[in-house]
Amino acid sequence: MRVIKRYRIHMGTFAWILHRLSGLGLISYLLLHIWVISHLSGGERSFDGIMHSFGSPMFKLMEIGLVGVILFHLFNGLRVTLIDMGVMVEKQKTLFVIAVIIWLGTWFAFSAIMLSKMGLLPFTV
Amino acid sequence: MAMITFKINRYNPDDEKRGHFVQEYQIDVPKGYTLLDCLNDIKWKLDGTLTYRRSCRSGICGSCAMTINGVNNLACETQVLGLNCSTVTVEPLRGYPVVKDLAVSLDPIVRGLLAVKPYLMTKTPPPTDQERLQSPEEREKLDGLYECILCGSCTSSCPSFWADKEYIGPHALLKAYRFVADSRDECPGEHLEPIDDKHGLWRCHTIFNCVEACPKDLNPTKAIAELKKELIRGKLG
Amino acid sequence: MKYKETTRSGGALPWLFQRISGVYLAIVLFVHVVNLHILIDGEIGYAAIAERVATPLWKTINISFLIVALFHGLYGLWIVLEDYIHIGWLRVLIYGVIATIALVFAIFGTLTMITFQYGG
Numbered sequence: 497m498r499v500i501k502r503y504r505i506h507m508g509t510f511a512w513i514l515h516r517l518s519g520l521g522l523i524s525y526l527l528l529h530i531w532v533i534s535h536l537s538g539g540e541r542s543f544d545g546i547m548h549s550f551g552s553p554m555f556k557l558m559e560i561g562l563v564g565v566i567l568f569h570l571f572n573g574l575r576v577t578l579i580d581m582g583v584m585v586e587k588q589k590t591l592f593v594i595a596v597i598i599w600l601g602t603w604f605a606f607s608a609i610m611l612s613k614m615g616l617l618p619f620t621v
Numbered sequence: 622m623a624m625i626t627f628k629i630n631r632y633n634p635d636d637e638k639r640g641h642f643v644q645e646y647q648i649d650v651p652k653g654y655t656l657l658d659c660l661n662d663i664k665w666k667l668d669g670t671l672t673y674r675r676s677c678r679s680g681i682c683g684s685c686a687m688t689i690n691g692v693n694n695l696a697c698e699t700q701v702l703g704l705n706c707s708t709v710t711v712e713p714l715r716g717y718p719v720v721k722d723l724a725v726s727l728d729p730i731v732r733g734l735l736a737v738k739p740y741l742m743t744k745t746p747p748p749t750d751q752e753r754l755q756s757p758e759e760r761e762k763l764d765g766l767y768e769c770i771l772c773g774s775c776t777s778s779c780p781s782f783w784a785d786k787e788y789i790g791p792h793a794l795l796k797a798y799r800f801v802a803d804s805r806d807e808c809p810g811e812h813l814e815p816i817d818d819k820h821g822l823w824r825c826h827t828i829f830n831c832v833e834a835c836p837k838d839l840n841p842t843k844a845i846a847e848l849k850k851e852l853i854r855g856k857l858g
Numbered sequence: 859m860k861y862k863e864t865t866r867s868g869g870a871l872p873w874l875f876q877r878i879s880g881v882y883l884a885i886v887l888f889v890h891v892v893n894l895h896i897l898i899d900g901e902i903g904y905a906a907i908a909e910r911v912a913t914p915l916w917k918t919i920n921i922s923f924l925i926v927a928l929f930h931g932l933y934g935l936w937i938v939l940e941d942y943i944h945i946g947w948l949r950v951l952i953y954g955v956i957a958t959i960a961l962v963f964a965i966f967g968t969l970t971m972i973t974f975q976y977g978g
Contacts, residue, residue, distance in 0.1 A: 498630070498641045498719075499630075499712065499715070500628055500630055500643055500712055501688075501690060501691040501710045501712070502691060503688070503691050503692070503715055503830075504690075504691045504692045504833075506829065506830060506833045507829075508827070508828055508829025508830065508832070508833070509780070509828055509829070509830055512780070512826055512827070512828045512829075516938060519931070519934045519935075519938070520935065520938065522931060523931035523932065523934065523935050526927055526928070526931050527959070527963060530924070530963050530966060530967045530970075531966075533967070533970060534966060534967070534970040536904075536908070536911065536970055536974050537969075537970050537973060537974065539904075540903075540904040540905075540908070543903065543904045543908075544903045544904050547901065547902055547903050547904075548901070548903075551901055559895070563891060563895065566887065566891065570883075570884050570887065570888065573880045573884065574880075574881070574884060576827055576877075576880075577877045577880060577881060579827050579842075579846060580827065580846060580849065580877055581846075581850075582843070582846045582847060582850060585840065585843040585846055586840065586843065588827070588829055588842075606891070606895065606896070609895070609896050610895050613895075613899065613900075781941060784941045784942050785941060785942075785944065787944070814862075815862055817862075817867050817868050817870060818862045818867075818868040819868040819869060819940065820862075820868070821862070821868050822868075823868040823869045823870070823873060824941065826937075849870075849873070852867075852870050853870055853871075853873075853874050856867070856870045856871060
């Protein structure tokens with residue numbers, strides 16, 4: 497066969513793969529979201545109806561996942577923008593580590609608040 | 622000394638039926654041996670048909686670039702015992718057409734390189750009594766750009782190149798910036814115009830594989846970022 | 859040697875706008891998520907958002923948010939596909955499909971906002 501060993505995935509490669517996948521996920525979500533929000537045109541019953549069908553705990557947990565995807569794409573996107581402006585290009589790995597730390601921090605905070613609102617935590621945030 | 626197994630990708634253009642296959646060789650590797658030393662040992666003592674390019678054996682000619690354990694590097698600069706594994710996979714540079722065994726066609730590199738017009742371009746005639754002068758600060762701008770040995774490791778490591786073989790490649794873009802950044806070059810537009818293309822620098826997504834691959838520790842992504850800024854400045858006027 | 863197929867730019871200004879829209883969305887989307895998941899209690903329903911959404915200010919914010927998000931997302935999708943699709947007619951076709959999706963959803967979303975009346 498032509499290739500024996502998969503080419504190594506470096507930190508920068510990993511960041512790009514995740515950014516791409518999260519982007520594709522988010523645009524799919526956006527199109528769905530626009531359709532869901534359009535139920536506003538149908539009035540209170542129509543809107544509350546569709547929002548209720550997305551109200552189960554499983555969907556709420558998926559929402560926490562969605563917030564994680566949004567935040568990753570956001571912070572890595574800011575990293576890409578900095579690099580594109582020529583800022584800290586040599587320190588791109590450090591930038592990625594910082595972006596991941598901020599991502600995990602904010603995601604954790606959001607998740608704690610969202611879970612507490614669902615009553616799933618033994619305390620309120 | 623250590624017994625190391627080398628899994629080497631073989632291909633003979635005269636034996637199309639066999640196609641690409643992997644051949645294993647085991648040799649005793651003394652401390653200090655580079656991969657090139659090992660390949661030489663294999664070729665001279667075990668299998669004379671093993672084919673690869675090499676010349677200076679000191680990291681400056683760029684001939685022996687290959688994919689070693691899944692990463693591009695020069696064979697003559699890779700300490701085999703420093704790889705810390707008993708099996709080393711050696712493959713021809715990823716993404717280029719294989720001519721024979723570890724020797725690849727560098728046509729994709731040459732194509733991209735020539736497209737950026739990789740030579741000083743001027744409008745004014747040179748001074749008659751001296752060379753075109755450059756201050757130390759202006760000369761410093763070329764550091765990290767002129768040292769490219771055209772080994773092909775960077776473009777071979779780039780996922781954008783794997784996806785689009787027409788992509789001009791980080792090597793060509795680094796070379797383009799080498800001239801755009803040169804204070805003596807008077808036609809930056811000539812180097813910028815060919816790269817402003819969907820197969821040009823806009824295919825760079827700051828993946829940074831090229832920076833990891835470069836055996837001379839150059840930074841093509843940084844050069845590309847500067848080129849993007851130059852192009853935008855030109856468009857915004 | 860002639861390298862480029864055309865003299866047109868390979869996408870300099872859309873590239874720039876992708877970064878600018880990204881920063882814009884980073885701020886607005888962050889505020890949007892905070893609004894909906896932190897500041898609103900209970901299920902997000904008509905009662906929680908309709909009164910605000912009916913105001914001209916929020917309609918404008920939401921429409922601009924929608925258009926910028928659609929551009930950023932669909933141009934990002936186009937860039938990904940352009941990396942892998944090199945057959946001429948297929949490229950043109952997919953570009954057309956994406957442009958159509960952009961137009962349809964932009965109009966759809968904008969109409970939702972413009973026609974919305976509280977209590978309607």
